Every structure is written in structure tokens, then in C-alpha cells.
Amino acid sequence: MLFFDFEVFIKDWLVVILDMDNRKEHVIINSPSDLKQFYQEHKTDIWVGFNNHHYDDYILKGILCDMNPKEINDHIIIKEKAGWTFSNLFRSIPLLSYDVFQAKIDRGLKFFEGSLGNMVKESSIPFDIPRKLTEEELQETVKYCRHDVEQTVEVFMQRKADFDAIMSLIKMFPEVLSIRDIGLTKAQISAKILECEKVRRNDEFDLFVLPCIQIKKYRKAIDFYMSMVGKTNQKEVYSESLNMIIAGLEHNISWGGIHAGKEKYQNLGHGRQIWHVDVASFYPRLMIFHNLLTRNSKKPEKFKMIYNRRIELKHAGKKKEQAPLKIVINGTYGISKAINSLAYDPRNANLICLNGQLMLIDLIEHLEVIDGFELIQSNTDGLIVSLPDTDEAFEQMDDICFEWEKRCNMELEFDEISSIWEKDVNNYVFIFSNGKIERKGAYVKELSPLDYDLPIINKALVDRLVKGIPIEATINGCQDLKEFQMVKKISSKYDCIMHGGHWEKHKAINPATGRLKTFTRFVGNTKRLNEKCVRVFASVNESDGGLWKIKKDGSKAKVEGTPEHCFIFNDEVNGVKVPRQLNKQWYINTAYDRLSGFGICEGRR
Template structure:
């Protein structure tokens, strides 16, 4: 495999290519003939980059076609146009490109920051209006090498993404050139979808298996009313004593700032959206052979029962199809069927709530599942019996779990704790952090320790001696011109900050344009210090303000309705 990254200036360009087989680093500067020769010798290889699907592959192809790479750079970066639109010649060039970037919002610098690596920017401006000096070239090469090394690191951290991508290609016998496609794009290819125009986006169908009584009929009527067939419209109402929102993107309802202990049930609909698409015929009408989708589900269930890891690519196709039906650039795009799936899911879940409401306390309902509080196991049996009738009628399957304790901020932020002490959590405050989203980890750990072990936040934070645990990584997006430290404009737009006790330290801000007021980065201290270098071996300085992290944790506890 080859990992590569381009840097493009007005009068210079360079590329760093690291070969994982030979362990060689290739640096090519302004020599298109050398790049062409390298490409010819390696065009059967897989080329990996960060955002290479949107940028680097087109710089490479452009140079191979003898175009000016700066023109392509400006086409993509300045004019915000798609690289493939620049020239049809790009389609003729074989390139097995794999993009390591899985989240367009996160830059490579952010991920490097989470990993504790050096995130300092090069001092060589990309809009420089002259040839680079030898020293500037050397610095840019060093900067580019660092980016390639970090791309390799991110690839290793997310290797399962590459594995799942390749498993799709292998399982469905697709040509390797499709490695450059996203998973939803691959799903469209696998299902044989062909783009079609549809003009019936809101001609929705209410499922014939739905049985809603008079109490909640007004919710069904809301969807039937043509005046509400607008994505900006939503219905705020109360269901089973809990505030709910019914709209066009899934069901949401929860008791906010709720905590409790007792016998709780979590019932989820297994593969809700894929099941609805199959059972109710709501698969994209762009698919020529709808039976293939059902066959994929059957194959996946068979492999899953056998505990065969090859079930994974089949699951990807099943789960990515709904999202693709809402993407106007995907061959599966069919907004009516997407709306039918979503509305059917909401109303059938409302149907279930209505039947169970007399026997339990509803804590939360969210798209494909419910949290319920019950009195005892006899009630649990009663609920399962009622739910079984619902399963038979709706042709959907429920999966059950129990837990003993819950702390819930809102529908998207909660932690539930099982009898054996294990827990499940959702939301930025309490999610299980990985190495590539390691943001304010000490606060997350302090919250989890309090919820699961009743350890005071002060103890967790005061006893930690790893500086990485206290980092907050922020980035000024492309909408902003600068990042600022106090009133000082910074070269970097991605910053790693720490709360400071020093009165000499400032806050961090972002500025959209000259004359505008700077905006404070969210969730950052009033006073902080910046450490954008490598954190390995860096000791905690005395000026680190641990109290800021303690107070932040306590504030988040209060957001859950819990006092320390």
C-alpha cells in the first residue's frame, strides 16, 4: 500500500509517498516525469490519503494529464467545485484510491491533536506568490511527511473501516476500482440501482398494520394533513406523560434530567429500517430487483447465526441503504420511500407505546427503541406478551435488555448501568472515548466514575497525572479566517488548549472576517495555555487549572439533573 499527500503552491508542488511494502519514503518535487514513472510502476497498488477522494487524487491525475496542479487546487479549494468536474480525462486514469477520512467534519490536524501528536502548522503560506526557497521546500517536505505518517496512524486506528470496505468488494465480487467509492455508493452498485427522477416526495403511505386508538389518532392525522408535508414542520406533543417530537427524521421523546434506580427495560426493534423496507415494500424504487435486498438480509442472518465474520459486509449494505435514499447524489435517491420508512417507524413505535403505556413508565423513545420502568418480573412477562402481539401484527422483531440504573440528560445523552456493573452510554458527555475523539477525556472519566462507582469528580481529576487527559482540541472551520489567542492572530487554526490558573493567559477565539467580533471557541476556559507540540513526555505544569475541569464536570452533572 502507498500513503500519499500533495502540497500545492502557485509555482511549486510536491508529493510524499510512503510505501508500506518497501518501507521507503518517496519525495517528488516539481518533476512530473518522475511522478509519471512512479505511477506507472505502482498503478496496481492501493493509494491511501486523507481526503484523497476529494483532493489529492485529482492533483495526481491532473499532473499525469499535464494540467497545472495549482489550477486544480483552486478549482477545488477556492471555487468549491468537485474534482471530477475539472476534466473527463480523469476517468481514464486507473487509480485504486482509498480515503482514510471517514468524517468530513474532522480534519487530519484534529485527529493528530486527539492522538497527542504535534499539530503545529508549517510557516510557509500556501498563497505565497513566488517560487519557494530551498529552506521553504525543506520545511514543506517535513510538514508533508508528518501528515503522511499521521494518515498511516489514523488508518491503523480505523483499520476496521478499510477491512469492511474490502469485505464489501470481495463479498459482492466488485472490481477493485470501486475502493474509491463510499459505502452508500457501493450499496447502490451492489443493489443495481439506477438514478430516476421522482416528483412524489410527500405522497406518503400509512401502514395498514397500524392500530392507533382515539387517544393518539391526532398524531396520525398530522402526517395525513398536506399542510404539514414540509421538512420544517414538526409536532410537539405529549405521549405517555413524556414530551415528544414527531417530524420527518425519527421519533424523539425523553424525560429530561431524569435519574432513577429499579427494574428498567430496553426494547429495540431489530434492524428497524431494513425490516420496514422489506416487509412494507419501501425500498428505493431505483432498485431493479428488490428481492436482492431481502436476499442480502437472509444471507446476513444465516452468517450471523453461524458466527461467520463475513456477515459484516451484508450488514453494511442493509444499514447504509436508508441514508442513501435521502442523498440526492446517490443512485438510490428516493425521498418518498425514505419518508415512508421513517414515518412507518415512528407510528409503529407509537402503536407499541400506546399498548404498553398502562403497564409501565415510559422513560425514553428514540427512533427504534424504548426505555421503560416496570414494577416486577410479572409485569415484564405481561409487557412481553403484549409486545408479541405487536410483533406478529407488524412483522417486526423486538430485542430485550434490562438494567438497574439510569442517568438521562435528554434523548441523546444518557448512561444505563446493568446489574453486573457494565454500562451503555450515548452522547458526547458520557460516550466511551476512542483515540480519535479524545476530547476533554478527564471530564468524561470523572462523569463515568461518578455514575458507575460513585467516585467524586474531584478525586478523579485531582489524582490524574497524565496531561493528555486534560486536553481540549478545537478547530476553526473553513468559514473562519483565523484562530486567535486573546487578540493575537495565530498561524494555526487547530489548537490544543488547557485550562490555566495564570492571569497572564488568554482565551481562544475564531474570527470570520475583518471587522467582525471574534467568537469564543465553545467549551473552552476563559484562560488557557496552548500546547500544539507532541505531548509525549510532557509533565503537567503547575498552572494547569484542575478546578476548571472539576467545575465543568459538576456543571455537566447538573445537566443530568444530578448534584454531586
């Protein structure tokens, strides 16, 4: 397996390749012949990069085809065109490439470097130098490029389970997949396994409600969807939504799943029983048992076979073996909604969404007859409900749910919750009766090595909610600097990041009125940073200014969520202890601000 990264300048190019099987590094600078020889020796290896499917693959193929890599670079970066559109010759170059970048969720390699606690540095050599690079400049670029390849290896290792799952699918379905498909996305792999062929249809809004759904009180939701039947304007239809009160909560009915939740809510279960009622494999069961799988699949029975096999493995406790199958099971709804997918079938995707929401509304309507029933949350494939703490209330809920399961051909899973704290439907913490903790939302989610931003705040909040540990005890007791890091990255619409200075208020005579007026002015010196991703910490030193993102027209805006006074530490932070410069009180105040979102107001200084 090879890990690689290209750097392209006006007059130069280079690539760093790490051969992980033979533990060797290869650096090729401005030598197409050396690259061609290396490629011939390694054309059957898997080439791994970060965002290489967008960029590096085409630079590699272009050089192998004796093209100017700078022209390909500008086609992709400046003209913002897909690399494959540059030349049809690219198709003649076989390449087994795998991309660790996940386009819909990733914030870039530099953000990962920051999250992992590694050095966050960018080359100081501009890519638009109109001359050949000096030997010193080339070596600095090699050093920078090597660092990025090493970081790509780290990200790959964090996500190796994804790679292993795709390799397993290739082995499971040799009739439709081969090693040449290693570079396909999970969505593309799923479409191939289901043997999809794209079909043009004009029935996107030929909608209907499944006959098993029995809604009387909340028929307004059915009427909303049925009002879309026969329409043709996608933009108009998908912008429509309906707000309605269901079981005392305002629900938003639209095309993205049902969502509603009590705000600033907490319940420690005293005198009540709280249940998480979850529909197992909701969308897959709609596809299988209500015939709503994408109609583009030539082998729909494959989906049911994969689903049944996954259930067998789940019951056998074989978690690792389930992973490949879950890619197909959980991803098929998404690809039926993706216009470029072979599985694209928007009508069936719409039917899954609307009937799924209506089934949950149906369940709520029937549960609402229980005396003392309280709906805490509705969220796409499940409910959180509260009942009086009596056997009679539970048995009534159980009977209603059993009838709903049989009627709708669904399966419900029940988990008792002992305590719950909910900011809103997207941010909550609850403890199951078996002691397991569920956390969701930016404020309280369990962070991963690739998403390690303000970890001390998440820990302080969860420890306060779940264990009753004071905010100050968690934050003041931590001496690991990495736990306090904020990793901030600006988008391409900004020119740079600047550090220093702050806005202050002052009073002066208004020349137009002659009256004393309060003005704001920016004071202090700022420094332009070479990096577009930085690791930031709150500072007790007032001489440390703020962090600003600068647009190409020179206007500035504060980088969101950063303190008025901060310092930057872009070197490796793993194992570094907290310096005196760190302003722990800022983190304490921030934690209290977030805690108040859960309806708990405590001492903020």
C-alpha cells in the same frame, strides 16, 4: 499500498509518498516526469490519502496530463468547485484511490492529530508566495507534508476495519464490484450491490399508513403525516413537525425519527423494573417485510439474502464477518434518501420513517394500559420503560409486545436495566443487569483515539454516576496531561486563532449621563497563531489569556468551551505529565456543571 499528500504553491508543487509495502519514502518536487514514471510503476497499487477524493487525486491526474496544478488547486480551493469538473481528461487516468476522510463526521486531519496526542503543527510557508520557494522553504514543506502523510497512516489504521469491510464486499459480489470500486463510498457500494438504476418519479408524498398499525388514542400523529399527502413543496413539508404528549412525555413527530426523553432523570431500580425494548433491524425489516426497499433496485431479493446471512453470522457469534454486510443493511435507508444516489427513492424513505414512528407510538399506546407503566425514553428504534417490580407487570408487557411483533412483523429485544441516569434523550448512562454499561452523548460517551476531547470530564462523570467516585478524586488523581486536552479547530469562515488577553469589567463615568456605569473592555496582549487547530489546557496563571477566533473583518469571538486563562501545547503530549500550570479546579467545576444536567447538584467551588 501508497499513502500520499500534495502541497501546491504558485510556482512550486511537491508530493510525499509512503510505500508501505516496500517501506520506502518518495518525495517528488516540481518534476512531472518523475511523477509520471512513478505512477506507471504503481498504477495498480491502491493510493490512500486524507480528503484526496476532493483534492489530491485531481492534482495527481492534472500533473500526469501536463496541466498546471496551481490552476486545479484554485479551481477546487478558491472557486470551491468539484475537482472532476476541471477537465474531462481526468477520466482517462485510472487511479485506485481510497480516502480515509469521512465527509459527514470528520473535523479534519489536524483534529485527529490532536486527539491522538501527536504534534499539531502547520507549515509556516504561505501558499500564496508569488515566487519560487527557496531550498530551505521546500524542505520545511516536505517535513510538514511528511508529517501529514504519517498521520494519514495512523487514521487509516484506526479505521482499517472500514477498508477491510469494503474489500470483503468486493470479493463477495464480483458480479457487480471490482477492485476499481475501492474508492467508492459505502453508499455507492451498497447501491451497486443492490443493482440500482436511478428512476425519476413524482410521488415523494404519496404516503400511506401500513394496515398493521392500530392507533386510536394518538391518531393526531397519523393525521399529521396524512396531511402531507399530495404536497409538492419539499422545503415546506420537511420543515413541518408536531409536538404532542405521548405517555406523559413530549414527543417531536417529524421526518427524522421519534425522540423523547425525561430530563434530569435518574432511577436506580428500587422497587421498579426498567427495560430497554429495542426493535431489531427496524428499518431493514420495514424494507423487507413491508416492501419498502428502494424501488430502484433490480434485485431486491439480494437485500433479504444479505439480511438473512447477517442474522446467521450474528447467531454464530461471527462479529467480524458481519461487518461488510452491515454496511449494506444499515446504509440502504440513507441512500434511498440521498438525491445523488442511484438508490434515490424519497417516497419509500418517507414511508419507512413515518411508519416506523407510528409503529413505536402504537407499541407505547398498547403498553400504556399496564398499571404503573412509565415511559422514560423513545428513540427512533426503541423504548426505555419502567414497570412495577412484579411478575404480573412483566408478563403483561411481554404479552403486549408479542402481539405487536406478530402484527407488525417485527422482532423486539429486551435488556433489563439496573440503573439509569438521563440528562435528556441524547445524553444518558445506564447499567444493564449483566453489568454492561451503555453511554451516549457528548458529556459521557466513550471516546475513541480519533475523538479524544476533554476525556477527563467524561471519565469523571461516568465514574461518579456508575461507581460513586467523587469528581475531585478522578480529576486530582490523574497525572496524564493528555487526559485534560481540549482540541479546538476553527472553520474556514475565520481568519485565524489568537491567544491572550481577556475581557474585564470596570466602572467609569458615562459622558452622556454623567453617571457611574459598568463597562467591559478587552485587556492584555494577543498573539496570532499559525495553526487553525490547537490543543488547549486550563491554566492557573492569570497572565495566560483566552483563546479567540478572528473573522476576516477583524471581529473576535471566544472559542467555545475554552477557559478564560489557558495555555497551548501543540507538541506531542503522549506520556507528558501534568505541569503545575494546569488548573485542575477548572475541570472539576466543568464536571460539576455537567453533572447538574443529570439532576445531581453537588459541591462546585
